[in-house]
Amino acid sequence: AQSVTQLGSHVSVSEGALVLLRCNYSSSVPPYLFWYVQYPNQGLQLLLKYTTGATLVKGINGFEAEFKKSETSFHLTKPSAHMSDAAEYFCAVSGSPRGSYIPTFGRGTSLIVHP
């Protein structure tokens, strides 16, 4: 079984401030972890992913995330928020003993950026 918990349904930051979106996961097998972004009335776009290897992964638009196995976490950060970062962010875990690797998504965190 696998699950994702995203702490905070809404995160509000000022433009230029640090962005931190939290994600904790549960998986019975070594997980693949993803962060997706969704703009209104659009599909999901991949920001970054962790599969194996380096635990700090860099993605698009200046985002990065660190896989911490001991904490079962995969938090998303960005040093300086832009107005264009305002969107819904989803963390997902994918890992299946049966090999289907169907992802389970968190409930999402809405990022609000104030001028």
Next chain:
Amino acid sequence: DTGVSQNPRHKITKRGQNVTFRCDPISEHNRLYWYRQTLGQGPEFLTYFQNEAQLEKSRLLSDRFSAERPKGSFSTLEIQRTEQGDSAMYLCASRPDRSSSYEQYFGPGTRLTVT
């Protein structure tokens, strides 16, 4: 590369009517997935295909739902006797069969409103 496309983008229907959605995956992507996303939630898995074979169905996929991928290319999702609870965004995603990261590519979604 035209990406994953979905049609229609929006559908308004009356309760009790049947609706059908279409998804065209990225060419050469063997695997195709359907998700449902309700307001304030992450995508929830419905079903997936490997080529024309439907390999897994979620318990969310009631008897009123049916999905097909007859030639292993585009897929359709039909909902019979729609209910107000079916109102949601229906997302389609695809990925290559041989993918080391299991990353999925999402379409823009079809928003269904049942009145």
